[in-house]
Each structure stands twice: as structure tokens, then as C-alpha cells.
Amino acid sequence: MGNVVKDTFAPEDSVAPVATTGLRGFLAKFTVLKGAQRELWLTFLIKFLIYTAYSVTNKTMVLWLSKDLGFNDQAAGALVGWVWAPAMTIFTLLAGSLTDAIGLRRTFFLGVAICTLARSVMVVTTIPSLALACGVLPLAVGEALGTPVLLAATRRYSTTAQRSISFSIIYVVMNIGYVAAGWIFDYVRQLNLRASVFGFEPTTHQQLFLVSLTFEILLFPAIYFLRRSADGSIINQSSRHASAFWSRIGHTVRQSAVDTLRLFHRLLGQSGFYRLLVFFLFIGFLKAIFLQMDYVFPKFGDRELGLHAPVGRLSAINSILIILLVPMIGALTQRFSAYRMVIIGGVICAAGVFIMALPTEWFQPAVNSAPGQWLGHSYLGVNGSIHPYYVMAALYLAVFSVGEAFYSPRVYEYAAAIAPPGQEASYGALAYLPFLVGKLLVGSAGWLLAAFCPEHGPRRSGIMWLIFALAASIAPIGLLVFRRYIRVPEAGRQDLD
Secondary structure (H helix, E strand, C coil): ECCCCCCCCCCCCCCCCCCCCHHHHHHHHHCCCCCCHHHHHHHHHHHHHHHHHHHHHHHHHHHHHCCCCCHHHHHHHHHHHHHHHHHHHHHHHHHHHCCCCCCHHHHHHHHHHHHHHHHHHHHHHHHHHHHHHHHHHHHHHHHHHHHHHHHHHHHHHCCCCHHHHHHHHHHHHHHHHHHHHHHHHHHHHHHHHCCCCCCEECCCHHHHHHHHHHHHHHHHHHHCCCHHHHHHHEEEEHHHCCCHHHHHHHHHHHHHHHHHHHHHHHHCCHHHHHHHHHHHHHHHHHHHHHHHHHHHHHHHHHHHHCCCHHHHHHHHHHHHHHHHHHHHHHHHHHHCCCHHHHHHHHHHHHHHHHHHHHCCHHHHHHHHHHHHHHHHHCCCCCCCCCCCHHHHHHHHHHHHHHHHHHHHHHHHHHHHCCCCCCCCCHHHHHHHHHHHHHHHHHCCCHHHHHHCCCCCCCCCHHHHHHHHHHHHHHHHHHHHCHHHHHCCCCCCCCCCC
């Protein structure tokens, strides 16, 4: 997702079921939004704008670091995987308490203001130290403020009857944003526009950052129309003095850090906590494969498929399928334990990655088939011959998406299901850890690119994908082999086979 990534939402247990069934019951789930507050629809719009801007930036980051700032593959991968992405995760953990302290509307404005300034710096400078210190790092802070605020806003602005469908729509809107970002990414790169403004000629990657900046600026009027009263009387009182406002922010950040440390200290005394940590460690290997679509695919596509290859539309296949598959697979597998579904999903995901490690000539007949020609010429817009990697990547992403639909929602369900009574929120907060592990793992991808898919010289990309596939396999194999030591009884589940 980020996922910053693709974020999840907590299941709501207070939503009353819809009494009617069939088509009428299906439509009734959407008609509950009739008469919804204006702020709820604004939240959907804000979600789309935030995630489109974020995804465009995420896909551009590694190319910008190498082409514009001069970092090699290894350094670019390390900066993205070990600085940019983990910083977002850490700040996200601290952002929830800040929202509670200063209110939704102010947190929105603060995050968007920080992102606007950071993106502006990234648009206009190619000085590495300035771009990193005043662009990348502040952007991680600003982006992190959006995730918990959007979830809190969805809950606050929806009624009990609207809440379940509202969170479902939020998930769909996020993936629509990812799809839009993929098409924008390809369009701007293939446009190859050369324009000079007062002597400043932005590169293709700076133009992409400019597009994300435009989406960011559009957030200001959307947030402006959120009701001021939504932040409560405490915020109104604190707004009398600007110094009190900033003092409250500083105090809240410190308190959030203290609370996080206390949370881990309390959890360290519970055996289930260590089991959950190992569980999340294995899931991190699957998240790393998901994250490489933004941090490896752009460079791989340019080097193997040609400059400005439509990797954005390729990666959009994942989001399109997830929108369709998650509710369907969730409904069909809800009676099975979360742990079992995570293993099955992990096996499917790993199998999908192995497709990219197979010899490309095996897929030449598929390229020449009608579906292969439609994929290359109609969907991806490729001119001339179609490289087998296009078909292989589409198959890999399709299979991976099926596996993701099995395992991803159940990871968070498992964390909530094994939590001791009264500690569901604490265990749920740990659900960010697989993304953190995945981001740390994908930081090493730059070395794999340099070794097996360099910009110049012979390439052995199949070996790189084999390593990715073997890494993805660690998750289901580890969960299966060590299930006696990792698995914890799930609330409401009887099967432990």
C-alpha cells in the first residue's frame, strides 16, 4: 500500500448487521451513506489525494536519487529502505497521540503544510544534502501524520451504521489512488517534456514531484471545508495562543515516545508478544516483495524493458485485483483461522515471484497470444515487439495479488485475535512492524540491482528474482515449520492443526 504504505483499518465490532439479504441487502450496505456528513465525503477525497501524491513520490524516489542526485543503486536503496521508509513508520506510531491532542483538522493542515514545503524543495533542488535534509526527511514526517488521521476521521464522521462500509470505501479509495498514480507515473515519463521556467528546467523526476505537489496543494481547500467544531473545545481553547499550540505539540510528541516505550515494556513480559514478533518478522519478508514494486520495479523496467517502460500500469494490476479479490476471498474464507490463511496466502505470493525467475523464452508463446498482445499493446501501450517480461510481470502480480488477498487482511485479524483481553489496541499497534521489517529488507535491493541488473553491462535479472522468490518463501515455510512455537490460540477459533 505505504504503506505508508498500504495501511489497514481496525475491524469494528459495533456495527449492526443489515437485516435484508440478496441484491436488496447488498444495495442497503451502500444506501446507509445517504445523508452522510459532508466531512465523510471530504475524508474520502482527502484519502485519494494523499495516497495518489504519496504513490507518485514513492515510485519516483529511487530514480530521482540516482539520476538527479547521483547516488548509486546501493546508496539509493539504502536511503529509501533504511531512512525514508522506516522514518515514516516510526513517525506514524507517534502521530496518533498528536491527533488526539491538537485535533483532526489541525493535524491534517500540519501534515499537508510539511509535505508541501518538503515537496517544493524536492522539485527545485538537486543538491543532495539539501534535498535529503529539507525534502525527504520532512516529507516522511508529513506523510506519517496522514495515516492515523484519516482512520480517525473516518470513524468520527461516520455513524455506527455507516462505519463498516466507510472503512471499506477508504480501502478501495486508497487502491484507486495507487492505480491513478501508476498511470500518472507512466504518462509523465513517456511525455518526456522539456520546459524552462526562468532558466529552471525540471527533470522528468522533478516533474513527477511537481505533480504530487499539485495533489498536495489541492488538499488545502478540502481540509478547509472540514468543520472547525470537529476538533472540540480543547482545541478552541488552545488556539488562543500560538505558543500554547506548539508547546502542546512538543509535549505530545514526547509523551507519545514515552507511551510507546511503556507499551513495549509492558508487552515484553508476555509470552504471546514474542510469538507475535516472530510472526510479524516472517510477514516482513512478504511485505518486502510488495514494497519492491515501488523501489525495484522502476529501475528493473528501465533496464530490461527500455527507458520509461510502463511499470506504473504494470504495478496497478495489483491494486485493481486487490479491490476485487479482498471482499470476495474474505467472505469465502472467514470460517478458517487467520494463521492458516496467512500460510496459504504466503505460499501463493511466493509462487508468484518465482514466475519472474523463469527463462523468458518460455513465455514467448504467451506474448504472441491474443491476451499477450492485448496486455502489451492495449493495456500497457507498448509500441513494437513485446518483451516476455511484460507477460511474466503481469502473471506474477496477478498470482501475488491472490495471495495478498488471502494473507494481508488476516495478519491484523490474527494480532487482534491473540491479544489478551483489554490489550487489543496495543497488539494492533504492532501491526506496523511487518512493514518496518519489509522496508529494512528492501533496503538491500540496491545491491541486488547493482549485481544482477546493472544499468550498464551484462544482466542476470532471473537470479535477482530468484533471490526475491526465495526470500518470500521464508514467510510461509517459517510459519509452517515453527507453528508449534509461534501460533497462539485465536479467540473464537478451535482449530490448531
